[in-house]
Structures are given as C-alpha cells and as structure tokens.
Amino acid sequence: MAKSKTPETKPNVGLFVTCLVDLVRPSIGFASVKLLEQAGCRVSVPRAQTCCGQPAYNSGDRPDARALALKTISAFEAYDYVVAPSGSCAGMLKHHYPELLGDDPGTAERARAFADKVHELISFLVDVRGVTRVKARYDGAVTYHDACAGLRELGVKAQPRQLLESVEGLKLLEMEDAEVCCGFGGTFSVKYPAISNAIVEKKTANIAASNAPCLLAGDLGCLMNMAGKLSREGRDIEVRHVAEVLAGMSGDPAIGEKQS
Amino acid sequence: MKPASRAFKTNATRALENEPLQRALRGIKYGFVANRAKARASLPEFDRLRDEARAIKEHTLAHLDLYLEEYESKVIEAGGQVHWAASADDAREAILKICRDAGARSVTKGKSMVGEEIAINEHLEAAGIKAIETDLGEYLIQIRGEPPSHIIAPAIHLTMDQVEADFRNIHKNLPPERILDEPGQLVAEARAVLRDGFLAADVGITGANLLIAETGSSVIVTNEGNGDLTQCLPRVHIVIASIEKAVPTLEDANTILRILARSATGQECSTYTTYSTGPKRPGDPDGPEEFHVVLLDNGRTEMLGGAFHDMLRCIRCGACMNHCPVYGAVGGHAYGWVYPGPMGAVLTPSLIGIDEAGHLPNASTFCGRCEAVCPMRIPLPKLMRHWRMREYEKGNTPARYRWGLKLWAFAARRPWLYHALTGLGASLLARFGKRRGRIRSLPMAGGWTRHRDLPAPQGKTFQQLWRAQEKAS
C-alpha cells in the first residue's frame, strides 16, 4: 500500500487529534492512526496537545492564540510530521501559525520550520506517503463535501476522491456545490445562528438531492453542523468522517446516531 | 447615507424572511458565478493576469503620489481641471460648486460607488439640483429611495413585479393600461423616460474604474451606454474617483480590464469601455465644454501601507460577494451601508469606523471563497480577521464572549486541566444525548440547537482511550 515499508525509514508522525475529535468522536482519531500506520508511519499522540487556538485567533484574541500556538509547536517539534484529521486545524498550524508568530524573529523561524511538517491527514497519505489505494469495503453510495479550509488553504480535493474510489463497494455521487461552505465557520455558527442555518439548509438540500445515503467530509466541525441539520430535518442520511470509511471503520454508529 | 450596520443581525433576519430577495439571491449562482467560471476557463492566462494585475496595483500604490501628479498634469494639459478632496465633505462641496457655477438645474449620473460613498445625490437635491441616476439598476433603487444592494448590480434584490409597481407609481404621465409584463417592456420604458433626462441635463457625473497617468484619461465600463450619454451630452462632465484608481499606462489598464469584466459578470469584456480625456477639442462637434475630476481620498491614505493596504487593490468587480455564502443568504442591504459582502466587510470599517461596522468583519465563516475568486488576490479573510483583532484590542468584543474565550484559553494552555475537563464534558454530554445519539436542546448552546441537533460525543475522549490502550499494551 505505502511506498516505504522498510521499518528503518518509518517516519515519526505526531497526530494532532484536534479538540473536536478528542471530545466528540475519538473513532476518527483511531481511524487516522490506522491509516497512518498502514502508510508506514510510526504514530504518537503527544499528551500536551489541546486545541490549535483557532477560536481565539478568529475572535481577534491574538495573545491567547499565540500562547496556544507556541504550546502546540513545543509539543510537536520533535516529530518528522504533524498530521491532523482536519483541514481547518491543519491549515491553522500550517498557514496561520507563521503569520501569528511572524513578527518576532525568535518565534518566526520556529513557526516556519514547524509549518513545513504539518499536513492534513488524507492529503498526507496521498501526496507525501504515496498511498494510491486503501484496503476497505463500504457497501453503498456516498457524497463528499469539500470542507473549506482543506480545499482552499491546503488543496485537498482530488486526494480523498482518489482513495474513496479504491474502497470496494463504494460509489461516489457528487452533490451540487460540493465546494460551497456548509455555514459552520466555528464560532460563526453560534454568533450568527440564523445566517448559519440558512447556509446549511442549502447544503443539506444539495446533500439530499445527490441521493447518496451517506455524507462524508474531512472536518468534524462541518460534519457536526451538517449532521445536526440533517437529523433536525428528519433526513435519514448517515454522516461520517472520510477517514472512518477509508480505514474500514464504518461499523460504529455514525455522527449523531445512537451509540450501541 | 446613515449607516445601519449596527443593526446587521436584525437586518439579516429580515432579509432571510424576504422571499423575493431570496429568489433573486438564488439566481446569482446561475448567472454571475457560472459565467465567471466559464470566462475563466476560456482564457488560459486568467490566473497569470491576476498576478500581473496585483503587481501593477502594488507598483502604482508605491508611487501613488507621483502617478496622481502625472495624471493631474495630463488632465490640465488636455484642458480639464482637477479638484482634490481629502474628505467626503470636500468632494460634495467641489461638485456642488461646479454645478452652481454651471447654473445647473439637472444632473445625470452614471453609476459610481464613490458617488454613493459621498451621498452626492442627497447633497445636490438639498441644494435644489435634480440628480438622475441613469444606470438602470441605480435608477430602480433611486425611485425607491434605497441604497444599492450589490456593487455592480445595485437592484439585484428587486423582482420584476416590484419594478412594474414602481414604474406605474412614478411614471404617472404614461397610459395606465400599458403592458409591463416582460423585462424588455420595463427596459424600454426606462429608456424612454431617461432619454429625456439625458437630453435635458446640464451636468453629467460619472465615476471611474481607472485613471491613467500616461494620458490623463479616466476609464468607465458599462453595458448600457448610460455613462456615455451622461458625458457626451451635457455641457459639463465631472468625474468623481478615489485616488487608488490610478494606473500608470494604457497597457496596465488593459491588464486590469482583462480580468475586471470576466470576474464581475463573466463577460469577455464589457460592452462599452470609455476613455475620457479633458473637454471637447477645437472642432469637435460634441462632448462637454468643461471637464472636471474630483479626486477623493476619504480614508484611503490611512489604509496605504497599513494593515488594510491590500484592500486598495480592489477594482469593485463584485466577485467576492457573488461567491460569498453570507452575502448569498442575506443580500447587500443587511450590511447597512454602501459596500456589502466581503469587500464591504473590510472597507466599511475603514471608512465609517469599526464601532459602527463591527458586525461586518465578524459575519463571515472564513470559507475563503472570496479570496479564491478575487481578481486582485486580496486576502479578504485575513483582513476581516485583522478587524476582529482591532475590536478585541479595543474591548469591543462582547464581555460574555470575551470571558468565555478567556476561560477556555486558560484551560487549553494547561493540558492536564484541559484533558480533565474534556473527559468530564464528553461523558456528561454523552449521557445527555444517550437516548438518541444527539441533543435537541442544550442550555448555553441555544444558537446551535435552535436550528440543528448537536451530535452527542461517543463518551470518552480520544486521549482517555489512547492512554488506556497504551497502558494495556
């Protein structure tokens, strides 16, 4: 599956779990570990990680965002790669840390060096580890939402589709406007709930119109937003992180489904 | 125009319930957005042109004083006059004085966002001078007393029925039994009515998309030709333009024009692009006898070289709003002033103050689509975030929210505390949502659960499970 199988070249990957996956859906973390190990990586989960700091950063609270950025960098500096199952958090680490820490020569260099090692999970598998297919089975059709930060900050677009294509039994049905925002936007969804709702309503209509009984994406925040709306609308569509399906771990109850 | 940006949330709620507006907004995707994509696809050099256009503007801004002086000297050489205006007040005064000196009773206006910015119509009307908007969209909103809701399609929020009702109401001298069922009939009526206005006007005021230092020409682009009738018929032509519209040469203008229409309406080029240089020349049978340019600063110099410098590259194409999910949900009026959408969210606080316009840079999901389509590659989300930072530093962020952030950040900086709290939270929320796997209503999260369920956590945090697994192995 992966290019490098020789144990001595196994890169050390620090998994940045993301605060949402940690709190809400650990199974995405385990799916990430599985995929990374299948791709020939040695995976560690530093205990000192919490949140990437995006809520503070996007609220204009630069001091707290800087403090969290420095904490995250310290926790992960030792690894060859830092991988996150989220385009949004990976984008924060990769693009916004250098900006946040750029005005101080002491931190600027550290942030840049750190940023070079950061990747979103699926694009890391394909672009860095050369994974072209996965060994997994999923019987049914899925549709895929391109979460904004992954798509526009990191260029995650073809990679998940390429890997999904290799999943046995899976059929990808594209929805209209897959690249349009779901309306989550982090704190936006609670600061401007009515607007966020109007945006996610358009998204769920497009999801339903794809006729796929399953929605996938690479960011848990967006997935929770869409899952929450789909279930409120009474639509019977299961919602999962793309890593769960690629790791062959779609046996667990989906996001927002009753735990067994 | 008195800003209503403080009422953004109320405005937005009203907009969400406005069905005709919602129908119009849904149309943007099939028009502007689809056409821009097509135009981009049919010009392989499009993205490289964007890079060049950005470089041209950056070069110009770095030499702005000099290019403006060059532009000015060429205008004067061609027989025109240049009036410098530091503020909106200065510009209004200068325009009114020119109109008074010309003994003007009626003025026609081409579409100009700077004209909206300085509210020139109200000022002229107050002085007893009739100002007629001639761009069809601008005319439609002028007769309703509304501000534009989009920078290139000012009346995009109106339906045909509303226009018909307005025309029957305003054009009282036309037979009431006339049929106005189709856009073509409405356009024909506006054409006939406005034609009289064109012929009677003493002064014509247009904006400018570009000011060319090489030749002293100002450039406008239109599809209707209204900007041309506005300037070739009256005795006096006034151009109102903000200082960042300058470019060095005709070649530089070409580059910007190549991306402007394609980004705006998705046309290969606008129907009319007009270069105006001074008043009519000896022997010219038509054209204005007097030519004036009012150069407006109104806050631009303060942006120059500062945190919002990039915004000065904006060429007012409207692509950012066409592609914005928030604009697409609430339309332009919700933003409460002249400039809506992402570009307005950055520019409006610069022009009327962040205290007045604080909502605008916050009302964004940071989806980044605006930056992705901006022909001038303006990092709009970054600039909006910068406004949020200014607000936070000023203490404008609501106290409850600020304290929430502080508490969260306090914990997030202390992994042991954070993990203890998240462990507790996960199990609590999981228990709360155990029956259905989701939570339908949650105290403190009303904004979320009013419209959607909250998927319940699986029960334990990843950190807990991972450590347990490590221990076991």
Place this chain on the structure above:
Amino acid sequence: MSGARKRQSVLEGIRAALGAGGSDKTRKETVRKRLKSPRANLVPERASKDRAGRLELFTGMLEGQGAKVSHAKGPGDVPEIVAAYLRDNNLPTDFRTGSDDLLAAIPWDKTPSLTRHRGRGKAGDGVTMSRARAAAAETGTLFLTSGGENPTTLNFLPDTHMVLIRADDILGSYEDAWNVLREVYGQRTLPRTVNLISGPSRTADINQTIVMGAHGPRRLHVIVVG
C-alpha cells in the same frame, strides 16, 4: 482649506504613508521611465493569430455579444449591404455619419434608396454610421475616436449603430490597437473620447435577464471592408 492646500495635504498624506519624500529621485525615475516607454504586460495567446484567424475571432466575439457582422469585398459593396440590412430589419433608410474619409469614399449614390445625413448625433436618430480606427480581435472590440470625422454622439443616440472597419485595421490585441492610436495622436495623447465597443447596449438589471438596447443602440451592425 484652499484647493492648493487640499492637494498638498492629500499628497503629503500619501508620502507620509509610503515613507517617501517628494524629492525621492529613484521613485521619480521609475515613474518617468514607465510612462515614457509603456511596456506590454502579458497578452493572451489568442490575440496572436494571422489575418484570417483575427477576422474569424473578431466576428465570433462580436456575434457572441449580439452584434451582426457583414463582410464587404470593397467600398463599392457597402451601400448594398447597408440597404439590405436596413430593409431586412425594417429600419429607416436614412442615416447619419460624420465626415470620415472612408465613409466619404463609399459610392452611396449607387443605391438611391439610401439617404446619408451628416453631423453629430441628434435625439430621434434612427440609424447612424461610424468608422472604427482599429479593433482588437481578442474580445471583438472596436476602437472609435471622437472628432468631426466620427462624432461620439453617433455611437450612443441611435437605435441602430453601423460601424465600418477596414479588414486591415482588425488587430489582435488591445496593445496593438493602442499603438495605432499612439501613431495617429502621438505619445501620451488621446482624443477627447475613445469608445471601445463590443456589442449593442444591454442590461441585466431587471430579473438578471439580458435585454438589448438599454440606453445605447439596440442593434450594432459591423461591416468589415476588404
């Protein structure tokens, strides 16, 4: 504040923001050079076609924008093309032109049904005709210059605007067209108005539906000569 003081304050504000003094020699030299010998930026590949390719692109672009394009082998064919167009569209057979040489050299007498008036555009003009100095095939854009030869009002007041252009004047890019105008009018000099026209007047301000003939001509008929 006086006009001169306002000017001074805006310019000083800019210089302060840029951290530049007014006497900065390097900046002045940069600007002087750029204006003295304007340099083309990236020009789209599609503009560099041969004569036949340019003509085809020009025609396709204009027709795509709702204009009609006809081809005349020589000046002698123009009157019949004009007469046929006016007849087919049920339009008046008198039209107005300026004093342009190319228009004057057309043997209008050959077709007695046509009446040519001269002068600037007037309210109520049904049909006018102008001559374009140049055109850029890349977007099907005509370059019309103001003056007694081709008064600007002829371009905007009538219902139907006809434009004559010599096939040799159809160039590839905007850059090519501006260079022709620089030859005619001199460096750093333009006539009062240059109109770039790429189709009939149109609007989409009502219902996001395209309607022709918003304020300017409803019809644009381009006749390529040669």
